Amino acid sequence: MKDETAVSPVIGVILMVAITVILAAVIAAFGFGFGSSMNQKGPTAVITLGNVPDTTGIIDLKIVHKAGDTLRSGEWKISIVSAGEVPAYQTSSTDFQVGDQIITTNLTNGTGAYNVTNKFIGYAVGTGPTLSANHKYEVKIIVMPYQTLVTDAVVSVR
Numbered sequence: 001m002k003d004e005t006a007v008s009p010v011i012g013v014i015l016m017v018a019i020t021v022i023l024a025a026v027i028a029a030f031g032f033g034f035g036s037s038m039n040q041k042g043p044t045a046v047i048t049l050g051n052v053p054d055t056t057g058i059i060d061l062k063i064v065h066k067a068g069d070t071l072r073s074g075e076w077k078i079s080i081v082s083a084g085e086v087p088a089y090q091t092s093s094t095d096f097q098v099g100d101q102i103i104t105t106n107l108t109n110g111t112g113a114y115n116v117t118n119k120f121i122g123y124a125v126g127t128g129p130t131l132s133a134n135h136k137y138e139v140k141i142i143v144m145p146y147q148t149l150v151t152d153a154v155v156s157v158r
Contacts, residue, residue, distance in 0.1 A: 042142055044069055044150070045067070045071060045096075046065075046066040047066065047141060047150060047151040049062070049139055049153055059103075059157055060103055060105045060156065061103070061131060062103050062150075063101060063104075063137045065101070068098065070096070070097040071095065071097070071150065073094045075145055076092045076143050077090060078090055079142075080107050081107055081108065081137070082130075083137060083154050085109065088108045090108045091116065093115060093116050093117055094117045095118065096118050102119070102121055105129065105130050106122065106123050106129065107121070107137070108121070109129060110123055134156065134157075135156070136154050137154065137156075137157060138152075138153070138155075139153055144153060
């Protein structure tokens with residue numbers, strides 16, 4: 001005569017422990033907010049780059065916010081460096097919203113303080129590094145709270 005009565009209680013205990021562990025993990029995930037951070041998305045924007053067609057004899061770059069969300073003051077950073085160089089981000093000092101444009105003749109990889117606004121990026125201390133004609137530049141705009149790269153493009157200035 002075989003005694004198989006011990007198999008059923010052992011399997012039952014294992015299943016109960018497994019269910020308890022899974023429930024505890026799910027409750028902990030919601031309790032600590034692991035699920036909520038996945039739903040946060042950064043702003044999106046359509047940004048165009050080009051030269052200012054109205055200027056002659058001036059080496060400049062125009063960055064236009066065409067559509068999308070407003071980039072909030074202090075939350076977005078911009079980098080304008082020669083193509084292939086390490087980005088040098090400067091923090092914004094104003095909102096960047098649809099219709100706004102940035103016109104600059106400067107790079108952001110200088111050592112001085114920059115004034116970044118929705119109309120101009122200016123080097124505040126002395127004369128900073130400037131754009132060169134017929135040269136390619138990499139422009140990046142990132143929104144820091146979300147680590148969202150809004151613009152990452154290479155543009156040639158005339």
